[in-house]
Amino acid sequence: MHSSVHSHRPAVIGAVLAAALLLTSCAASPGADAGSTPVKGGTLSYASGDAEPTCLDPHVGGNYPQALLSTQFLESLVSRDSNGQIIPWLAKSWTESPDGLVWEFTLTDGVTFTDGTPLDAAAVQANVAHLQDPKTGSSTGYLALAKVASTEAVSANVVRFTLSEPDSALLESLTQPWLAIESPTGLARGMDENCAAPVGTGPFTVESWEKQDSVVLVRNAGYTSPPADADHTGPAYLAMIIWRFIPDSASRFAALQAGDVDVIDNAQPDTIVQAEKGDTITHLDAPRPGASNRIELNSSRPPFNDALVREAFIRSANVDDAVSSLFQGTAKRSYSALSSVEATALQRPDLFGYDAKAAGKLLDSAGWTARDSAGYRVKDGARLTVQFPVSTNQSIPAEQSLFEQIQATAKKTGFDVVLTPMDLSSWYTALGENGYDAVSAPYTKVGPDVLRILFDSAGIVPAPSGYFANHAQVNDPEVDALLAEAATVTDAGKRAALYTDVQNKVLEGFYILPLYDQQNHYLLSSRVSGARAMPTVSTPTFYDAWLPAE
Amino acid sequence: MSDLEVQADLGRQARAREPRRRRLGVAEALAAACALFLLVAAVAPSVLAPGDPLAIDPLSAFQPPNLAHWFGTDESGRDIFTRVSHGTGGSLMIGILATAIGLGLGIVLGTMAGMLGRVVDFTVNRFLEVLFAFPGLLLALLVILVFGPGAQTATVAVGLATAPGYARIIRAQLISVRSSAFVEAATVLGRGRWQILLRHILPNTLAPLFVLGTLGIGQAVVWASALSYLGLGAAPPAAEWGAMLSAGRTYITSAWWMAFFPGLFIVLTAVTATSLGRALERRLRHA
Numbered sequence: 001m002h003s004s005v006h007s008h009r010p011a012v013i014g015a016v017l018a019a020a021l022l023l024t025s026c027a028a029s030p031g032a033d034a035g036s037t038p039v040k041g042g043t044l045s046y047a048s049g050d051a052e053p054t055c056l057d058p059h060v061g062g063n064y065p066q067a068l069l070s071t072q073f074l075e076s077l078v079s080r081d082s083n084g085q086i087i088p089w090l091a092k093s094w095t096e097s098p099d100g101l102v103w104e105f106t107l108t109d110g111v112t113f114t115d116g117t118p119l120d121a122a123a124v125q126a127n128v129a130h131l132q133d134p135k136t137g138s139s140t141g142y143l144a145l146a147k148v149a150s151t152e153a154v155s156a157n158v159v160r161f162t163l164s165e166p167d168s169a170l171l172e173s174l175t176q177p178w179l180a181i182e183s184p185t186g187l188a189r190g191m192d193e194n195c196a197a198p199v200g201t202g203p204f205t206v207e208s209w210e211k212q213d214s215v216v217l218v219r220n221a222g223y224t225s226p227p228a229d230a231d232h233t234g235p236a237y238l239a240m241i242i243w244r245f246i247p248d249s250a251s252r253f254a255a256l257q258a259g260d261v262d263v264i265d266n267a268q269p270d271t272i273v274q275a276e277k278g279d280t281i282t283h284l285d286a287p288r289p290g291a292s293n294r295i296e297l298n299s300s301r302p303p304f305n306d307a308l309v310r311e312a313f314i315r316s317a318n319v320d321d322a323v324s325s326l327f328q329g330t331a332k333r334s335y336s337a338l339s340s341v342e343a344t345a346l347q348r349p350d351l352f353g354y355d356a357k358a359a360g361k362l363l364d365s366a367g368w369t370a371r372d373s374a375g376y377r378v379k380d381g382a383r384l385t386v387q388f389p390v391s392t393n394q395s396i397p398a399e400q401s402l403f404e405q406i407q408a409t410a411k412k413t414g415f416d417v418v419l420t421p422m423d424l425s426s427w428y429t430a431l432g433e434n435g436y437d438a439v440s441a442p443y444t445k446v447g448p449d450v451l452r453i454l455f456d457s458a459g460i461v462p463a464p465s466g467y468f469a470n471h472a473q474v475n476d477p478e479v480d481a482l483l484a485e486a487a488t489v490t491d492a493g494k495r496a497a498l499y500t501d502v503q504n505k506v507l508e509g510f511y512i513l514p515l516y517d518q519q520n521h522y523l524l525s526s527r528v529s530g531a532r533a534m535p536t537v538s539t540p541t542f543y544d545a546w547l548p549a550e
Numbered sequence: 551m552s553d554l555e556v557q558a559d560l561g562r563q564a565r566a567r568e569p570r571r572r573r574l575g576v577a578e579a580l581a582a583a584c585a586l587f588l589l590v591a592a593v594a595p596s597v598l599a600p601g602d603p604l605a606i607d608p609l610s611a612f613q614p615p616n617l618a619h620w621f622g623t624d625e626s627g628r629d630i631f632t633r634v635s636h637g638t639g640g641s642l643m644i645g646i647l648a649t650a651i652g653l654g655l656g657i658v659l660g661t662m663a664g665m666l667g668r669v670v671d672f673t674v675n676r677f678l679e680v681l682f683a684f685p686g687l688l689l690a691l692l693v694i695l696v697f698g699p700g701a702q703t704a705t706v707a708v709g710l711a712t713a714p715g716y717a718r719i720i721r722a723q724l725i726s727v728r729s730s731a732f733v734e735a736a737t738v739l740g741r742g743r744w745q746i747l748l749r750h751i752l753p754n755t756l757a758p759l760f761v762l763g764t765l766g767i768g769q770a771v772v773w774a775s776a777l778s779y780l781g782l783g784a785a786p787p788a789a790e791w792g793a794m795l796s797a798g799r800t801y802i803t804s805a806w807w808m809a810f811f812p813g814l815f816i817v818l819t820a821v822t823a824t825s826l827g828r829a830l831e832r833r834l835r836h837a
Contacts, residue, residue, distance in 0.1 A: 043614055167563070250802050270612075270804040318608070325608035393780070397800040401625045404787040408606040421785060 018038035036529065038232070042547040043240040044177070044528065046335030046540075048251045049266030051393040051424055052245045054194035056206060059131050061180035061467070062140025064288075064537075068265065069243060071539040072217050073114075074200035079448060080169055082535045084343060086171045087228040090119060090181055090201065096471050100490055104413035107157040108167035111225045113183035114205045125327055126184035128161075136191075136500035141444075143453055144173035147487075166488040168495055169449030175536045176446055179246060194445040201225050203236035203543040214534070219242040224322040231530060232545055249397065253523070256281065256394040262528050262547070263540065267521040269398050271331040275523050282524050284540075285330075286533035287517035289341040290445035291335040293399070297407075298437050298458075300473035303384055304398040308366035313386065313438075316359035316413035319515060322405040326398040338452065339502050339517050341538075344448040344496050344511055346503040352514065359413045368414065377414030386410070386417045388438040391427040395440060402515070403440070432466060442518050444537050448499045452483045453505050473513035479505050513540060563792040581825035586723035591638035601629055603789035605638035613807050622807035624797065626787070634811050640784065641791045641819065644705045649763050651709025652770070656716025657759070663717070664724030665747060674717070681714040687773060691808045701790070706785035708773045712766060719762060723755045730754075738830055761831040768823030775816050791816050 004202065050065040058074065060065040060149040077091040089107040128151050131141040149164040160449075163170070173179060186199030197206040199304060205227070223235045246252040253271040255261045258415040267275070267283070275281040282414060297304040304310050314509040335352050338345035367378040368384050369434035377384040382391065389409075390400055399508050400421070407417040417438070422430065432437055453459055458479050459470030506512065520538050524531060590767040591598055607627035615622045621630035665672035681689065700800035729749060735737050736746050742805060771791075776793025779799075791812040798809030 157826075242728050248799075250799055253803065268800065270801055274804055321608035325611035325627065397797070398625070400786070401797075405606050405608060407787070408604060419785065419787075421781060 001329055009161055013501075016022075024155050037273045038237045038544075038546040039529065039549045040237050041239045041547070042237075042550070043236050044240060044263065044542060044545065044547060045242045045244065045261040046542075047244045047246040047255055047264045048489045049247055049249055049252050049259040049264065049396075050245075050249075052212060055191075056082050056209065057182065057191075057194050057198040058178045059127075059138050059141050059182070060178060060195060062082070062142075062190065062444065063137055064539075065538050067177040067444075067537055068198075069215060070177050070180060070198065071202075071534060071541055072204045072241060072243075073202040073206055073220075074177060074182060074198060075202050075225060075227070076180050076536075077174045078177065078335065079161070079229065079534070080172070080175045080359075080536045081229045084535075086175065086480055089175075089227040089265040090225060096169075096490075097105050097289050100168075100488070101163045103161040103163070103170065104154060105159050105161070105278070107159070109157070111201050113186065113199050114202050114220050114222070115183050115199045116187055117183045117199075119181065119186040119201060120156050121159035124159040125151045125153060125180060127179075127181050130182070130187050131179065134464040137464050137466075138178075140178040141468045142463055143444075144169075144179055152531045166490065168487055169447050170446030172449060173445075176425040177537060177539060204238075204241060207240075212245065214245065215243040217243060218307075226543060229535070232544060234542045238542055241542060247393075256523055256525060259525065262525045263531065266396060267523045268396060269327045272330050272523065275449055277345075280526050282526055282528075284522040284524060284531070284533060286520045286522065286538035286540075287339055287341055288442070288444045288520050289447070290535070291381075291443040291518070292336050292339050292345075293440065293442060293515045294334075294337065294517065295403075295438050295440050295520050296471040297470065297511055297513070298434070298439070298473055299475070299509075300434065301437070302382075302435055303368075303386070303398070306366050307510055308362045309368070309384075311364035312359040312366065312413065313410060313415060314510050314513045315355045315362065316410045316415060317406040317513060318409040319352070319406065320354060321515070323516060325533070326401050326405075327516070327519075330521065331519055334514040334516045335507075336514055337454070337506055337512060338448060341517070342448055344499045346500050346507070348504070348507045351507055354409070356413055357410070359398060363414060371414055374416075375411070375414065375415040384415055384503055386415055386437040387420070387435065389420045389427050389430040389436050390440070392421050393424040393440055396519070399440070399519075400514075428467065431468075431471065432462065434474055436471075440515075441471055443469055444518065448496075448534055449487060451499060451502050451506075452487055453503065455511070456480055456483050472506075474506065474509070474511050476505065476509070490503060561621060572837075574827075576828045577825055579830065580669050581822050588638055588642065588822065590722060591635045592642045594637070595632075595636040596640060598779075599629070599632035599635040602631040603628065603633040604787060609720070612801070614805075615807055619734050621807070624808050625801060625805075626792075628753065628787070630794075630807060630811050633794060634791070634815050636793065637789040637791050637812070640789070641771055641775065641816075641831055643765075644701065644708070644783075645819070645823075647765045648705045648708035648712065648770040648774060650765040652766060653713035653759060653763055654711035655710070656718075657711065659713040659717035660720025660724060661747075661752075662677070663721040664728065666752075671721075672719075678714045678717055683761060686711040686715075687776065690773065690777060690803040691782070694777065699776075699782040699785070701784040704774050704777045707777065708770050711773070712770065716759075716762065723758060724751060726755045727751050742780075757834055758831075761827050762829055762836065765827035766823075768820035768827070769821045771814040771823070772816060822825060 008033040053066045058070045076091050077086050079086050081090045090108055092108045094105045096103050103208040107119055128420055130136055131138050131145050147163045147165055148161050150162045152160040166300045186194055193206045201219055203223045205220050206471050209215045211259035218240050219236050221235050249268045252264045256264045276283055297310045300306055320333055334345045335349040336345045363377055368379045370378045372378045403419055407419055412418050453469045455474045457475045459468055460473050462468040481500055486495055489495050522540055527547055529543055529546050534541050568822050596732055610628040611625055613619055619629050623629055632819055645674035645694040659674055663671045691711055694703050697703045733750055736750050747761040775792030778790050778797040783795050784790035794812035
């Protein structure tokens, strides 16, 4: 079947209105005041608690901190609306061949990059080449384009992707900021220059970047390419965004309260509860798509190469009490490998109940019967130790406390959980050296194809950036086969059924302990109107945002 | 006994003389009481707080101070009074060991500089100046960078960072004692170099060191807590004051008691050590 999508403005406006209504009902959109007219100009101050990127080009590596920033100045071929439908962006329409191997994207007319380079088929080709070049060191984008065998410029504004096998996740992948389209002239400057100030087609441009302090973004006056679900057309309202890095959560919240900044991310549960009591700060809850937040158990080495021990660990962890005490109602317990944003997420609460007794019995049957003087289980003279490196950049304090609570409850069963707080680079090193038994690593991706990234045995091999995503080191041919099939079928129902099978296998294998959705809470000063989270990877966009006149 | 012998004997007497009895000041009495309390907490924390400092109780998290939890509870429902009490031993031990390391190194370096002639004096002094170029805490951070974070490294780091200060004071003290009348007398009487060092010079140098050490413990506790606060000392959930303070900082707007009580104990220890040190100093001066 030859499927085709065209941009129809009235339909889009309808969708926008529906989305706006939906957001207002969640009290999530501060810009919903009826009758208020957007004000042009003004500087918005944003304070990020995420790690400061080492490179602003999200092609390089490809992590969430990069996505947060690049959403403001880079754009993708397609986007996703709040109903999960793929909508036009830099590509106004696309077609897929009946065998699913050939895709043609027609680019939106009259778009130029902020350095004056026109957006054409050759520019898209250059971006695919950049992402697939091992020298770029891309992991997220590289993996997403794994099946793209070649690209071709059919005409100046039509680009053809030829795939090695059908890819049911291609459009979802292309919505992501890590596959954003950058100016080929900008890319040609070389990695250092491009990392400092990538050039895109977005509503803002990178003006300057003072390391360990802030990035200054200024309005792109010639902006013409909002995604189909945006509120307005033409340039952004804000003249400037100061994007600051304030890693300390209490300082970040204090800065918001004092009016020094207008928006903060990574808001802590206690501050969210506090903010919701007043009316000067609004809360935007935008769980990230892709994987749920979970603890992955490394099945490649003892003690977790034994499924009984994995199940024992999961049964001995009292997650429910921890979530309710630490997150104070701001996070909901997950029993799934996928984010609740994903329609295909399968919840299995039956597998993850806290049961210390059952855990003890499981350990007994796995041969960990004796206990040492400290009360930890031992077998053949070795203590039942779980090395758990914790990335302090990626786990908020409440989550680190949750790990401490799991450490305390698992101790009762006889697990010695060694929590080691680490900065991001030491943490990557620990993972790369297979020096962990348990780890919690966020993985954000649009669509259920994230399961392939996380559980396909190919994910044990590091990407060019050195990162590998299958931390549980699931190496099961049946899982691989299901994932491979799901990635190629175009029938939505069949695809969903296959992903259900995969999830059942992974959850029943006790490779992961799901905790909750990837928490993504923004707190905004009530001065800010029109800000929203992109329905793609839930990064904030300030294209429609405005501040009252001074 | 000749005149010279009397002079030499004075040196011994200078440290042996009975200190004059004075009434205990209010501040000193308070400091002594605090010190006693801290000592009990350090040696037998279970007397004050019988619970387990690591025991969690998620359902009673974030409780403000009340009758069941005098200092309230933290984010995991751990009792803060229990944790602060059990943390005393660790914090004081780090303080004392770090001071011991600092003083020990200071004595060796200071004695070398003060006693082994000009060349050694010059070398040691330049070395100390290089160390002085780094602020103490930065030096400690450098040590941790090389040897990795942890409670032991933090102890050694603080010890090393304080050593140059002690070495300087000891050198100056040695030089002034060395040129005092009783040392001259002993030299003239033909006593051996080591005998003079051990019997006359060092004892008269070390008495002020006792004061310095007491003052230093307070400082070392603060520094060690600072390192833990920065995530470079004891790792959470260890009941260590600096680590607790750091954990409490996250919740400072909603649960003030989490940061307040560990902070209070750090301040209390530093103030106690300083008051005791000052009291000792006064007594020695009047003696």
